[in-house]
Amino acid sequence: MATPELRHMLRDDDLNHEEQKQVLELAIKFHKDRFYHRPFEGPQGIAVIFDKPSTRTRSSFSIGVAELGGYPLVIDKSGSQLGRGEPVADTARVLDRMAYGVVWRTFGQDSVEEMAKYSSHPVVNALTDEFHPCQILADFQTIAEHRGGVENLKNQTIAYLGDAANNMSNSYLLGGAVAGMNVRVAGPYGYLPDPAIVADAEAIAAENGGSVLVTTDPKEAVADADCVFTDTWVSMGEEAEYAVRSKPFWDYQVNADLMALAKDDAIFQHCLPAYRGKEVTAEVIDGPQSVVWDEAGNRLHAQKALLTWLAGKARGDESLLA
Numbered sequence: 038m039a040t041p042e043l044r045h046m047l048r049d050d051d052l053n054h055e056e057q058k059q060v061l062e063l064a065i066k067f068h069k070d071r072f073y074h075r076p077f078e079g080p081q082g083i084a085v086i087f088d089k090p091s092t093r094t095r096s097s098f099s100i101g102v103a104e105l106g107g108y109p110l111v112i113d114k115s116g117s118q119l120g121r122g123e124p125v126a127d128t129a130r131v132l133d134r135m136a137y138g139v140v141w142r143t144f145g146q147d148s149v150e151e152m153a154k155y156s157s158h159p160v161v162n163a164l165t166d167e168f169h170p171c172q173i174l175a176d177f178q179t180i181a182e183h184r185g186g187v188e189n190l191k192n193q194t195i196a197y198l199g200d201a202a203n204n205m206s207n208s209y210l211l212g213g214a215v216a217g218m219n220v221r222v223a224g225p226y227g228y229l230p231d232p233a234i235v236a237d238a239e240a241i242a243a244e245n246g247g248s249v250l251v252t253t254d255p256k257e258a259v260a261d262a263d264c265v266f267t268d269t270w271v272s273m274g275e276e277a278e279y280a281v282r283s284k285p286f287w288d289y290q291v292n293a294d295l296m297a298l299a300k301d302d303a304i305f306q307h308c309l310p311a312y313r314g315k316e317v318t319a320e321v322i323d324g325p326q327s328v329v330w331d332e333a334g335n336r337l338h339a340q341k342a343l344l345t346w347l348a349g350k351a352r353g354d355e356s357l358l359a
Contacts, residue, residue, distance in 0.1 A: 038353045038354060038355070039353040039354075039355050040353050041350070041351055041352055041353040042350045042351070042353070043157065043158075043159065043350070043351055044159060044347055044350045044351065045153040045156075045159055045160045045161070045347075046159070046160075046161045046162060046170055046171075046343055046347065047146070047149050047150060047153060047160065047161075047162045047168070047170075048146070048162065048167070048168045048170060048208075048211060049168060049170045049173055049207075049208050049211035049212035049215060050211045050212075050214070050215055050237065050241055051170070052215060053215065054215055054216070054217060054244075054245045056346075057174075057177075057212070057215050057216060058187050058188075058190075059346060059358055059359070060174060060339070060342050060343055060346050061174065061177055061178050061181055061187045061190075061339070061342070062187050062359075063342035063345060063346060063358075063359070064174065064175075064178045064335065064338045064339040064341070064342035064343075065178060065181065065182065065186075065187070065338070066342075067337075067338040067341045067342055067345075068178075068182070068335065068338040071104055071337075071338075071341075072104060074105070074345045074357055075104075075105055075106035076105055076106065076107075076344075076345050076348040076349070076352075076354075076357055077102065077105045077106045077107025077108075077137060077344075077348070078106035078107075079106065079107070079108075080103075080106055080107045080108040081106075081107045081108065081136075081137040082107065082108045082109075082110050082135060082136045082137060083098075083102045083107050083108070083109055083110065083136055083137060083138045083139070083140060083344070084110045084112060084132050084135075084136040084138070084139045084140065085098045085099060085102065085109050085110065085111045085112065085140045085163075086112045086113075086114075086117070086119070086139065086140065086141045086142065086143070087111070087112070087113050087114065087142050088114040088119075088141075088142060088143040088144060089142050089143065089144070089164065091142055091163075091164075092309075092310070093309060093333055093336050094142055094163050094164060094171070094336070095111070096336075096337075097336040097337040097340050098140050098163065098340055099111055100337060101337050101340050101341040101344065102344070104337075104341065105341055105344060105345065107137070110136060125148055125151040125152055125155075126151060126154070126155045128152070129151070129152045129154070129155035129156050130155055132156070133155065133156050133157055133158060136158065137158050137348070138158045138159045138160070138161065138344065138347070138348070139152055139156060139158065139159075139160045139161070140160075140161045140163045140344075141160065141161070141162065141163055142163040142164045143164075143165055144165065144166050145165060145166060145167075146162075146165045146166065146167040146168065148165070149162045149165055158351065159344070159347035159348065159350075159351055161340075161343065161344070161347070164204065165204065166204055167204055167207055168204050168207055168208050168211075169204045169205055169208045169308070170208055170212065171336065171339065171340050171343065172205070172208065172308050172336070173208045173209065173212035173213075174212075174339040174340070174342070174343060175332060175333075175335040175336045175338075175339040175340070176266070176306055176308070176332055176335075177190060177212065177216060178335045178338065178339050179304075179306060179328055179331050179332045179335050180193060180195075180263070180264055180304070182331070182335075183304055183328060183331075184263070190216045190217070190218065191216065191217035191218070191245070191246060191247070192217060192218065192219065192246065192247070193216075193218050193219070193263045193264065194218065194219040194221065194261065194262045194263050194264075195209065195213055195218055195219070195220055195221070195262060195263065195264045195265075195266065196221045196222075196223065196258040196259045196262040196264070196265050196266065196299070197209045197220075197221070197222045197223070197258075197265075197266040197267065197268075198222075198223050198224070198255050198258060198259070198265070198266070198267050198289040198291060198295075198316075199224060199228075199267045199268055199269075199270055199286055199289050199316055200224055200228050200268065200270055200286065201222045201223060201224025201228055201229050201230050201251065202224065202227075202228045202229055202230055202231070203268065205266070205268045205308060206222050206224070206230050207230060207231070207234050209222060209266065210222060210230060210234055210235065210237075210238035210249060211234065211237060211238050211241065213238075213242075213247065214237075214238040214239070214241035214242035214245065214247055214249060215241055215245065216245070216247070217242070217245035217246045217247040218242075218247045219247055219248045219250075220238065220242070220247065220248070220249050220250070221249075221250040221251075221252065221257075221258040221259075221262065222250070222251055222252075222258065223251075223252050223253065223254060223255045223257065223258035223259075223289060224253065224286075224289065225253060225285040225286065225288070225289070226253060227285065228285060228286075229251060229253070230251060235249060235251055255288060255289045255295060256295070256298055259295055259296070259298045259299050260298050260299070261298075261299065261300055262298075262299040262300065262303055263299070263300055263302075263303055263304070264303060264304050264305070264306060265291055265295075265296060265299055265303055265304075265305050265306070266305075266306050266307065266308075267289070267291045267307055267316045267317055268307065268308055268316065269310065269311070269312055269315075269316055270282060270283045270286045270312075270315060270316050271283065283315065286316070289316075290315070290316060290317065290318065291305065291316065291317045291318070291321050292317075292318045292320065292321060293318065293320050293321060293324075296321055296326060303326060304326055304327070304328045305317075305321055305322065305324075305326050305327045305328065305329070306327075306328060306329055306332045307322060307327075307329050307332075308332075309329065309333055311329070345357050346358055
């Protein structure tokens, strides 16, 4: 047995290059055998908290924890004291005495960081306004499965188009840099990533043999790319502002003309929900280059792999890491 090591997954660079590869290899094993490991037999409870609406995250974590032998305690904000102003630290101390981990889909990054500060079990960021690391693991698993394995992720060129200041852009920058990819993000002026996150990504990419490009030119981003990503132009809670908010993004729509600039065998991914005719055309998302349904399904396998890996670290059980 190795020495126990409490680890959390709060942002994409909480895993280093080799650790990310380990998790992705585990995810592929779970895809082949959904009951490959069952670390939460008992069942042990995992608190899964939702402050935002969810389809894929709720389904994948709820089913995933159950398939790992555990009990998913799903808590909606309206049904918890968090939603009535209880301090995060107090909730963390209570859950820490009952659950074997916390998964939280919320707004501020500071909330998941506060939860982790007071937890002696792994805490997973299931989405914040700043990062979406679980989605990126599923996306990279999907690329690996279409490109011959995790080892082939290094030096893949990925392009993300649209709102380059959002959580998906941040996570592609950091997660792609960890993987050693060539990461390109393109968005209009006023919707570009935080320079601090870009600087972090550039430093990580330099260590792993990758690169980072931030541009306002969608064609530059997509040229000879291996995979093209986009996301909705309007985040949850901003739907009423769609007509105004969408105006800067039309040049970044992923359509057949833009996909033609990528490699002939390039694949298209979208974290969903998608709005056909807006950030992506139906021709692309429903076409032969789209792997969005594989990507969505891999949320289950990638998240099971992450929870298993974190449990293995916390318990010093190396058998759960492979």
